[in-house]
Amino acid sequence: MEATEATDTSEHVIEVTDLRRVYRGGFEAVRGVTFHVDRGEIFALLGTNGAGKTSTVELLEGLAPPDGGHVRVLGHDPYTGRAAVRPRTGVMLQEGGFPSELTVGETARMWAGCVSGARPVREALALVGLEQRTDVRVKQLSGGERRRLDLALALLGEPEVLFLDEPTTGLDAEGRRDTWELVRTLRDGGTTVLLTTHYLEEAEGLADRLAILHEGRVAAAGTPAEVTASRPSRISFELPTGYFPGDLPPLAGLGVVEHETDGRVVRLRTHELQRTATELLLWARRAGVELRGLDVRSASLEEAFLDIARDASAPRTKEYAA
Ligand SMILES: Nc1ncnc2c1ncn2[C@@H]1O[C@H](COP(=O)(O)OP(=O)(O)OP(=O)(O)O)[C@@H](O)[C@H]1O
Numbered sequence: 246m247e248a249t250e251a252t253d254t255s256e257h258v259i260e261v262t263d264l265r266r267v268y269r270g271g272f273e274a275v276r277g278v279t280f281h282v283d284r285g286e287i288f289a290l291l292g293t294n295g296a297g298k299t300s301t302v303e304l305l306e307g308l309a310p311p312d313g314g315h316v317r318v319l320g321h322d323p324y325t326g327r328a329a330v331r332p333r334t335g336v337m338l339q340e341g342g343f344p345s346e347l348t349v350g351e352t353a354r355m356w357a358g359c360v361s362g363a364r365p366v367r368e369a370l371a372l373v374g375l376e377q378r379t380d381v382r383v384k385q386l387s388g389g390e391r392r393r394l395d396l397a398l399a400l401l402g403e404p405e406v407l408f409l410d411e412p413t414t415g416l417d418a419e420g421r422r423d424t425w426e427l428v429r430t431l432r433d434g435g436t437t438v439l440l441t442t443h444y445l446e447e448a449e450g451l452a453d454r455l456a457i458l459h460e461g462r463v464a465a466a467g468t469p470a471e472v473t474a475s476r477p478s479r480i481s482f483e484l485p486t487g488y489f490p491g492d493l494p495p496l497a498g499l500g501v502v503e504h505e506t507d508g509r510v511v512r513l514r515t516h517e518l519q520r521t522a523t524e525l526l527l528w529a530r531r532a533g534v535e536l537r538g539l540d541v542r543s544a545s546l547e548e549a550f551l552d553i554a555r556d557a558s559a560p561r562t563k564e565y566a567a
Pocket residue numbers: 268269272274292293294295296297298299300301
């Protein structure tokens with residue numbers, strides 16, 4: 246029934262519904278994950294080590310069948326409909342694993358031989374800035390150059406959907422920025438990109454939407470702004486000389502949801518940043534004191550992530566499927 250269920254007109258290029266993956270021995274690495282990626286969107290999967298990112302992406306790439314739920318890529322089941330999906334997708338795995346004796350050009354030509362309608366090798370290498378390294382053996386490439394070669398190979402087939410597993414790991418700051426620029430250009434040209442990353446600034450700056458996985462489940466999802474908006478902002482300052490924490494106005498009444506004092510430094514968290522900051526400054530003016538070291542900042546994606554990771558560090562037993 247594969248042909249009839251393929252709906253290429255759908256804006257949801259990737260659809261993941263209640264996805265489950267159970268490894269041999271019964272360990273449930275993916276426990277009911279649901280998300281979708283629209284055409285021409287960059288979607289980032291984030292999560293602590295072992296959260297289930299690679300286990301999820303492998304199912305999207307059709308490397309294994311799900312143990313529950315379902316996946317559609319370009320309207321097809323990527324496992325049973327692999328022949329229809331694979332030519333239209335590009336995959337950059339965490340480990341490329343090319344024969345290290347071949348040169349960059351030989352590797353790309355070999356790969357291009359396996360791809361129908363491949364773009365010229367020179368063009369793919371130029372996209373990732375490796376055109377000057379064509380005659381260099383793979384074993385002589387730096388770690389960052391190998392990642393760029395992985396990306397060039399994923400781009401050979403001019404894919405509609407690109408899966409990038411930690412695409413900038415090992416790249417220096419310039420290489421990382423170049424890769425972001427390339428991914429944006431591909432997206433603007435209509436390519437749909439799903440990437441995993443450990444770099445929060447990468448997800449914040451690059452992704453149109455993202456999901457943070459935690460122990461095999463989606464702990465937070467949305468645009469970077471939506472995910473951070475759900476987290477409290479921070480205010481910190483030094484207690485004025487001669488004042489004690491009890492001299493401050495009642496904090497709960499200022500919208501403060503968490504507070505701590507570390508020596509003379511007061512740290513607050515609030516969902517009402519403007520109101521809390523205004524009330525504190527009015528109190529300081531009335532008292533005729535200065536709030537030295539005042540630092541007011543909105544929640545960042547990093548904080549959202551750390552909140553989730555902190556929760557993850559609480560002792561738990563591994564969950565096994567029945
Ligand atoms: N083949 C396997 N057999 C058994 N357990 C596995 C297997 N592969 C992964 N796991 C376990 O599944 C969980 C999720 O692993 P996965 O590699 O998907 O996480 P990840 O989010 O990609 O982590 P990382 O950020 O470290 O790459 C981990 O607890 C891991 O130990």
